[in-house]
Amino acid sequence: MEQKIPYKIYLAENEIPTQWYNVRADMKVKPAPLINPATLKPLTEADLAPIFCNELNKQELDNDTRYFDIPKEIVDFYKMYRPSPLVRAYFLEEALGTPAHIYYKFEGNNTSGSHKLNSAIAQAYYAKKQGLKGVTTETGAGQWGTALSMACSYFGLDCQVYMVKCSYEQKPFRREVMRTYGAKITPSPSDTTNVGRKILAEFPGTTGSLGCAISEAVESALSQEGYRYVLGSVLNQVLLHQTIIGLETQAACKKYDIKPDIIIGCAGGGSNLGGLATPFIGEMLRGEAEYKVIAVEPASCPSFTRGKFAYDFCDTGMICPLAKMYTLGSQFIPSASHAGGLRFHGMSTVLSQLYHDGLFEARSVEQTEVFEAAVQFARVEGILPAPESSHAIRAAIDEALKCKETGEAKNIVFGLTGTGYFDLYAYQKFNDGTMGDYIPTDAEIAESLAKLPKVE
């Protein structure tokens, strides 16, 4: 007898997973290692030690340990905002008239407004444990910076955020949330670093870029005693921490005997998709189950669907390590008119390898159809979604409409990574009818890919 499924499935507090899942342990073909651009040799823990925390470097390089215990201090913090609900989208199903059952894992019920807090608190914890004074990072749209500010405030760590100057000026409220949590925010490029001063001298009027902010944050960490650099996506460690999303989803599905058919996540650098999907992909790798997993990326920055699987720099400034990944080329600049995140030219190496091996599919969606889905969702489900998350909503609605045609009652699970409370300038453009779609030409992508470093 089927148990009636409530609108919101909340696990009990003692059902929060106490281990993170490392999908690399189950991958037959492991992700290619990060390599040093100077020596072209794989990076070691010793290479990474000056940049990242020691414990995080262990996690970064460990392809064998299937489960990592979550330290008690982090589980305690998780209890502040987790377990997050797995919501049955009854209202959306009704509005669509679909026989599909739609579920979403909602990660936006915390002040950072997104799933980013799951890894921020872990990274802050290991920094504190190592006896560091503080961490540096960059932020673009501001979700990661906000999450890290909250995490550092909790552990009493200094938090220095290089915020892309145009965001610093256009998103003063994000900046104020970070300041309220005690973080120091510097608009980038700034005169506090060599790389910043150099860029300012060369381009006095620049409003900055994520690549430049990364370079400043890394330089700043290296030049201060007791500081390390932290990053909110792309890295293996970040995917590891984010698996709390997928593991909770599995627990909730198990509790209510729900068998997902389709699992959908938006994809920028991979932190959300990896967190939601890899526990399910692990079941596939172990031959325990089959799922249709869909990565949804913006048509303006289509690394999976139009990029190349190759070694490339992780940053525009070409100072970071090389990673083998689906990339549009580190010199690819996504349209500034694209709202929200998901603007990274590359992709997590883990997800890149899994995609290459056919474990999931990918599709790109255009901005205006994403916002159409966002508004439809907001009106019936009562949550104003982040633009990033709305890519997944678009795909979930499309899959549910396919079910309507075929009459199939599939179980669709998607990740609702966050809320759009700080993205209302984009909603305003959509409401005003002045939002456009921005799709790079084949020539643009080819030009960018021609600049890939020669590695193999």
Added chain:
Amino acid sequence: MEQKIPYKIYLAENEIPTQWYNVRADMKVKPAPLINPATLKPLTEADLAPIFCNELNKQELDNDTRYFDIPKEIVDFYKMYRPSPLVRAYFLEEALGTPAHIYYKFEGNNTSGSHKLNSAIAQAYYAKKQGLKGVTTETGAGQWGTALSMACSYFGLDCQVYMVKCSYEQKPFRREVMRTYGAKITPSPSDTTNVGRKILAEFPGTTGSLGCAISEAVESALSQEGYRYVLGSVLNQVLLHQTIIGLETQAACKKYDIKPDIIIGCAGGGSNLGGLATPFIGEMLRGEAEYKVIAVEPASCPSFTRGKFAYDFCDTGMICPLAKMYTLGSQFIPSASHAGGLRFHGMSTVLSQLYHDGLFEARSVEQTEVFEAAVQFARVEGILPAPESSHAIRAAIDEALKCKETGEAKNIVFGLTGTGYFDLYAYQKFNDGTMGDYIPTDAEIAESLAKLPKVE
């Protein structure tokens, strides 16, 4: 054996109360009736019918029915964002080093960002049921307008919001949330009403006021076929709907065997305090229990603590009915520098009578000490609170610190009505150290009270 209390107590969906509680049924001295300023006679259902929905007028005037069934359609909508969690503030307790147990009922986990949605959906439901086309309202800070927009979108009602012009311009993001939910937003004063045109002719440069926006919204409802006016606080019906907060709190306390000693709510017009506290006050009126209930109001608008219990106009424009309440005088203008809501000159008639009869106490707090509490809370509990809610946080912290001195492990429950994501301009002022305190002089209050209408 005491059951371990989790960080967040979520009731199950089938534990959501199915009735609202009407404290008037238990009051020995009933609240004085609203009276018509022209005739000085109590208002009847017939008098109210052109302005408000019929069913709501019944609720407004009914002093006898203890419980009202919540219609299934409203309970369904509640399931979208309710039950709201009763959170044990373990982190705050630890930071304060207090033996007190602090709990807060968190109403901010919905896109309107506050408890206002509890009444908005009820009022929209009755408007729909009456076959109306739409509703009009005013909004200042924007929480109520946002909540009503969401509710009207759900029931397919037209929603016309008169937004105080300075808020319209200074809070464009609130405006965009409402537009996203399909509401029509008009900056007030506007040229769409007689009263608006008159004010604009007289004061061309005015940035508007809540009083003016109320007048425009009422005129607009009266002049359109199939429209009624709705209000987000002060009214008996609003307090009735908001008791879902207190009833859920009681259910959660019962489930975990928690006996509150102190119950704290911020007070502007009374929607939150009435919603949280009247179910508990009802127990006191029936002689079943004793609680210390504390209303917390801003020192800049201290209607309970420095106002007079007298008949007064509910609006600055003096077109609305007269209500017997604690008031600073309808011509009292709270400092524009006060952040957030709680700026109403009067107070719910129900709460006014209960306060007059000694059922609870009141205190006023200054703005900067409120924001100090807000930031302390945000950093340890992970939620950026609304300025309104932070008044209650201030009092809760003060009570917990008293417990630290006395060593008493009291149970303190306060209402966290909402989040501050749209109040970051105020946080910025606090972070910058440029926020001040604004306390009216005795002469200012006396001057305003001298203008009270002569009724008794």
